[in-house]
Amino acid sequence: MQDIFRCAGLIALIGFAFSSINAQNAILRGQVTTIDHEPLIGASVYVSANVGTATDTEGRFELNPTPGNLTLIVSYLGFKTYTKTLGIVAGQTLDLDIILQNEPTILSTLTFTTGRFEKRLGSETVSIEVLKPSLINNSNKFQLDEALQKVPGLSVIDGQANIRGGSGFSYGAGSRVLLLMDDIPILQLDAGFPNWNDIPVENVGQIEVVKGAASSLYGSAALNGVINFRTAYAHNEPETKLSLFTSTVDAPADARFKWWDKAPVTFGTSLSHKQKIGKLDLVSSVFYLNEQSHNDSTFTKYGRINLNTRFRASKRLTLGANLNLNGGNNSSFFFWRADSLKYSPFRGTVSKNQPFRFNIDPHLTYYDGGGNRHKILSRYFRVENRVSNGRSNFSSQYYAEYQFQRKFKALDLNFTAGAVYIGTNVDAELYGDTTFQSRNLATYADFEKRFGSKLTISAGFRYESNRIKNPGFVYPGGVVAPSNESEAKPVLRIGANYQVGEYSFLRASWGQGYRFPTIAEKFIYTNLGGFNISPNPDLQSETGWSAELGLKQGLQVGSLKGFLDLALFRTQYQDMMEFNFIDFQRGFSSLNTGGVRISGLDASLVGELQLFKCPTTFMAGYLWIDPQFLEFDLTPQEPGVTPTQGQRNAIGSSSTENVLKYRSRNSYKFDIESQIKRFSIGFAGTYYSFQEAIDRTFEFFVPGIKSYREMNTGGVTLLDLRVAYRPIDNLKLSFLVNNVGNAEYVSRPGLLEAPRNFAVRVDWGW
Structure with a gap:
C-alpha cells in the first residue's frame, strides 16, 4: 500500500512540475483567412523548429511558446508567407487575426x-x-x-x-x-x-x-x-x-x-x-x-x-x-x-x-x-x-x-x-x-x-x-x-x-x-x-x-513561369x-x-517571363475536334416513308460529310503583352477553321450565304494590337486596333462581324 502511495505521489509531483512549466509558457492563438475572409485549412503556423501546428477547419490555431522575442511564420501554398516579430511574456494570452495575401504568380x-x-x-x-x-x-x-x-x-x-x-x-x-x-x-x-x-x-x-x-x-x-x-x-x-x-x-x-x-x-x-x-x-x-x-x-x-x-x-x-x-x-x-x-x-x-x-x-x-x-x-x-x-x-x-x-x-x-x-x-x-x-x-x-x-x-x-x-x-x-x-x-x-x-x-x-x-x-x-x-x-x-x-506541366525555367496543359477528351x-x-x-x-x-485535343499554355528584360505575360491555346452524329445516312428518302434519324440529320445539313453543324474543327488563339518601362504593348490572334456544316435551309433561302461560304472555305484569322502608356502610376492611356487586317468574317451565317475598328481607353485609379 505504501508503494502505491509513493507512486501516486511521484505522479502528482511530475504532473505539478509539468503544469508549472506550462504555466510559465504563453498562449498564442488566432485565425488564418484569405483577403475574402475564407478560413485557410491546413496552413502552417510555427514560431520555432519545434513549436508549430496547422490550422483546423475554421483556420484556427493555438501554440504554447516559451516567452521571449519570437518570430511567427505562417505559410500556405499560393499565398505570401506572413512573418511577424512578437514579444511575449509568461502567462500571456495573445489573439491574432492573420490575413494571407495571394501570391501573384501563375504557378500558385x-x-x-x-x-x-x-x-x-x-x-x-x-x-x-x-x-x-x-x-x-x-x-x-x-x-x-x-x-x-x-x-x-x-x-x-x-x-x-x-x-x-x-x-x-x-x-x-x-x-x-x-x-x-x-x-x-x-x-x-x-x-x-x-x-x-x-x-x-x-x-x-x-x-x-x-x-x-x-x-x-x-x-x-x-x-x-x-x-x-x-x-x-x-x-x-x-x-x-x-x-x-x-x-x-x-x-x-x-x-x-x-x-x-x-x-x-x-x-x-x-x-x-x-x-x-x-x-x-x-x-x-x-x-x-x-x-x-x-x-x-x-x-x-x-x-x-x-x-x-x-x-x-x-x-x-x-x-x-x-x-x-x-x-x-x-x-x-x-x-x-x-x-x-x-x-x-x-x-x-x-x-x-x-x-x-x-x-x-x-x-x-x-x-x-x-x-x-x-x-x-x-x-x-x-x-x-x-x-x-x-x-x-x-x-x-x-x-x-x-x-x-x-x-x-x-x-x-x-x-x-x-x-x-x-x-x-x-x-x-x-x-x-x-x-x-x-x-x-x-x-x-x-x-x-x-x-x-x-x-x-x-x-x-x-x-x-x-x-x-x-x-x-x-x-x-x-x-x-x-x-x-x-x-x-x-x-x-x-x-x-x-x-x-x-x-x-x-x-x-x-x-x-x-x-x-x-x-x-x-x-x-x-x-x-x-x-x-x-x-x-x-x-x-x-x-x-x-x-x-x-497533363498539366508546370514550367519554371529562368524567368519563365507557367503551365502547359494537354487534354484528350471525348x-x-x-x-x-x-x-x-x-x-x-x-x-x-x-x-x-x-x-x-x-x-x-485541347492544349493551352499560360505563363509569364522576362522577355529582353521586359515583364511579359502570355496565353495561347489550340483546339482540334471531330464532331459527329452517331446516325448520319445519305440514302435518299423514299416518297411517303418517314425518314430515319440518320436521314433527318443528313437532310438538314449543308454538308455531305458527317460533321455537326456550326463547329470549327480547328482553332487556335494567343495573347501576349510586354511591359517596357511605362509602356506596354500587346498582340492577340485568333484562327477558326471553316464551319463545314450549317442548316441547309439557310443556304437556299437567305441571300448571299451560299456564295459567301463557297468563297470563304479557308477559315478566318484575326489579329489585334494594343499599346498603353502610364504617365503616372495610377493613370493608364490605351490605344487598341482590333481586326488589324480588316478581315470579312462571320461567327454564324447571315451576320457579318465588325471590320477593322479603333478604340481609346483611359483608366484612372486612386
Missing part, C-alpha cells in the same frame, strides 16, 4: 468552382482555365462574352457559349454551359440563355471556366461546362477606378457594305469602388454604354448598377446581400439583306427591345463549433424584355441553396453536400401569351480525398427533379394542349489527379451530364424574316457524358436538342437529333 493560382473550396490549379481533376482581370481590362473587353473569347477551347457564337464544340448555334434558346455569378446561376430561365451585359466585369476578381460535364455539382445547364464570374472584394486599402472608352469602325474591305456616311461611334464609362468599413466589405460600381453598331439599324444603350456587401458579424458568421440592376434599349437583326448589303438587315428580321433586369442575392456563411461550414445562397432574378413584333417576355426566378462543407482532417477528406430549389414564373407572347411555371429541385454531394501527398480522388453525385407546368395555348399553326411534365435523373462524376513531379500533374475524369429542355425550346412560336419557329411539346431531355485524360450526348428545319409551314423547331460524339 487558386480556383474554387470545381469543389466549392479554394485549391491549387494544378491539383484539379478536370480541365479548368482562369481568366484574370488584367487581361480583360487591357483588351478593353467591357462585356463578358467578348472577354471569354480569350479562353482556349471556348468560343461564343452569337451569344452562345461553346466549350470544345459541345454547342453550336442555338437561335437564342438553350445552353449547355452554365453561367454563374458568384457561384449562383444567372441564365435567363425561360430560354436558358445568358444576358452577358448583366455581369459587372469592372468588378471581376477572376473568371473560372470548367471544361466538360459539371452537372453533378451545378445541375442541368452545366452539361458542357461552367463559367463562374467571381467578384473581387476589398483589400485593406480603399480602391476606386474610373474607366472611359470610345471606339469607331473603319470602312469595310468591300465598299458595297458601307451603309454609313459618318462612322458609327461607341462610348462608355465605368466607376467602381471597393472598401472595408469596419466589419463591412463593400463593392460597388456603375456602368454605362452607348454603342452604335457596324450593322445598320442596330445599337445598344444600357446602364448597370452593382452593389455587393459582406458583413463579418463574428469570426464564425458572415452575411450580406448583392444587388445588380440593368436597364436600357437595343436593336438587332437576324440576317443580312443581300450579298451586296451584308451590314444591312433583311426585311422583318429587326428586333427592338427595352430590357430591364435585376437580381438581389442575400447570402450567409457560418462556421459551427465543429469546424463545419454552412452556407445559404439565394437570388431573386426578374427579367422584363419588351420586344417588338410580339416577342416580349417576362419572368421571375427564385433560387435558394443550402450548402454544408466539412473537412475531415484525419482522413484528409473534403465533403460538400447541398440542396437547391429553383422556381420560375414566365409570361410571354412567345409562348402563347400565357403563364408557365417551372421548378427544379436537386440534392448533391461531392467528395475530394488526398491519399498521401500525391494522389487526389474526387467524386460527385446529384439527383435532380424538373417540372414544367404548361397551361396550354392556341397559336397560328395549331394548338398546344395543357400539360404538367416532370422528370428526375441522377448524375455522377469521378476524377483523379496524381502529382508525378513538383510541377507535373496527371489527371483523368469522367462525368455524366443532363439537360432538361427550356420553356423556349419546347413552346416558342415566332417568325423571323419569313421563317417560322414552332413549338415542340414532345421534346425530350438530353443526357451525356464527358471523359478526359490530361463527349457523347444522347437525344441532343437542336433547332432544325421541318417544313415550310412549321419552319424551325427544336428536335432531338439522336446521339452525337465529339472527340478532340
Whole structure:
C-alpha cells in the first residue's frame, strides 16, 4: 500500500512540475483567412523548429511558446508567407487575426468552382482555365462574352457559349454551359440563355471556366461546362477606378457594305469602388454604354448598377446581400439583306427591345463549433424584355441553396453536400401569351480525398427533379394542349489527379451530364424574316457524358513561369436538342437529333517571363475536334416513308460529310503583352477553321450565304494590337486596333462581324 502511495505521489509531483512549466509558457492563438475572409485549412503556423501546428477547419490555431522575442511564420501554398516579430511574456494570452495575401504568380493560382473550396490549379481533376482581370481590362473587353473569347477551347457564337464544340448555334434558346455569378446561376430561365451585359466585369476578381460535364455539382445547364464570374472584394486599402472608352469602325474591305456616311461611334464609362468599413466589405460600381453598331439599324444603350456587401458579424458568421440592376434599349437583326448589303438587315428580321433586369442575392456563411461550414445562397432574378413584333417576355426566378462543407482532417477528406430549389414564373407572347411555371429541385454531394501527398480522388453525385407546368395555348399553326411534365435523373462524376513531379500533374475524369429542355425550346412560336419557329411539346431531355485524360506541366525555367496543359477528351450526348428545319409551314423547331460524339485535343499554355528584360505575360491555346452524329445516312428518302434519324440529320445539313453543324474543327488563339518601362504593348490572334456544316435551309433561302461560304472555305484569322502608356502610376492611356487586317468574317451565317475598328481607353485609379 505504501508503494502505491509513493507512486501516486511521484505522479502528482511530475504532473505539478509539468503544469508549472506550462504555466510559465504563453498562449498564442488566432485565425488564418484569405483577403475574402475564407478560413485557410491546413496552413502552417510555427514560431520555432519545434513549436508549430496547422490550422483546423475554421483556420484556427493555438501554440504554447516559451516567452521571449519570437518570430511567427505562417505559410500556405499560393499565398505570401506572413512573418511577424512578437514579444511575449509568461502567462500571456495573445489573439491574432492573420490575413494571407495571394501570391501573384501563375504557378500558385487558386480556383474554387470545381469543389466549392479554394485549391491549387494544378491539383484539379478536370480541365479548368482562369481568366484574370488584367487581361480583360487591357483588351478593353467591357462585356463578358467578348472577354471569354480569350479562353482556349471556348468560343461564343452569337451569344452562345461553346466549350470544345459541345454547342453550336442555338437561335437564342438553350445552353449547355452554365453561367454563374458568384457561384449562383444567372441564365435567363425561360430560354436558358445568358444576358452577358448583366455581369459587372469592372468588378471581376477572376473568371473560372470548367471544361466538360459539371452537372453533378451545378445541375442541368452545366452539361458542357461552367463559367463562374467571381467578384473581387476589398483589400485593406480603399480602391476606386474610373474607366472611359470610345471606339469607331473603319470602312469595310468591300465598299458595297458601307451603309454609313459618318462612322458609327461607341462610348462608355465605368466607376467602381471597393472598401472595408469596419466589419463591412463593400463593392460597388456603375456602368454605362452607348454603342452604335457596324450593322445598320442596330445599337445598344444600357446602364448597370452593382452593389455587393459582406458583413463579418463574428469570426464564425458572415452575411450580406448583392444587388445588380440593368436597364436600357437595343436593336438587332437576324440576317443580312443581300450579298451586296451584308451590314444591312433583311426585311422583318429587326428586333427592338427595352430590357430591364435585376437580381438581389442575400447570402450567409457560418462556421459551427465543429469546424463545419454552412452556407445559404439565394437570388431573386426578374427579367422584363419588351420586344417588338410580339416577342416580349417576362419572368421571375427564385433560387435558394443550402450548402454544408466539412473537412475531415484525419482522413484528409473534403465533403460538400447541398440542396437547391429553383422556381420560375414566365409570361410571354412567345409562348402563347400565357403563364408557365417551372421548378427544379436537386440534392448533391461531392467528395475530394488526398491519399498521401500525391494522389487526389474526387467524386460527385446529384439527383435532380424538373417540372414544367404548361397551361396550354392556341397559336397560328395549331394548338398546344395543357400539360404538367416532370422528370428526375441522377448524375455522377469521378476524377483523379496524381502529382508525378513538383510541377507535373496527371489527371483523368469522367462525368455524366443532363439537360432538361427550356420553356423556349419546347413552346416558342415566332417568325423571323419569313421563317417560322414552332413549338415542340414532345421534346425530350438530353443526357451525356464527358471523359478526359490530361497533363498539366508546370514550367519554371529562368524567368519563365507557367503551365502547359494537354487534354484528350471525348463527349457523347444522347437525344441532343437542336433547332432544325421541318417544313415550310412549321419552319424551325427544336428536335432531338439522336446521339452525337465529339472527340478532340485541347492544349493551352499560360505563363509569364522576362522577355529582353521586359515583364511579359502570355496565353495561347489550340483546339482540334471531330464532331459527329452517331446516325448520319445519305440514302435518299423514299416518297411517303418517314425518314430515319440518320436521314433527318443528313437532310438538314449543308454538308455531305458527317460533321455537326456550326463547329470549327480547328482553332487556335494567343495573347501576349510586354511591359517596357511605362509602356506596354500587346498582340492577340485568333484562327477558326471553316464551319463545314450549317442548316441547309439557310443556304437556299437567305441571300448571299451560299456564295459567301463557297468563297470563304479557308477559315478566318484575326489579329489585334494594343499599346498603353502610364504617365503616372495610377493613370493608364490605351490605344487598341482590333481586326488589324480588316478581315470579312462571320461567327454564324447571315451576320457579318465588325471590320477593322479603333478604340481609346483611359483608366484612372486612386
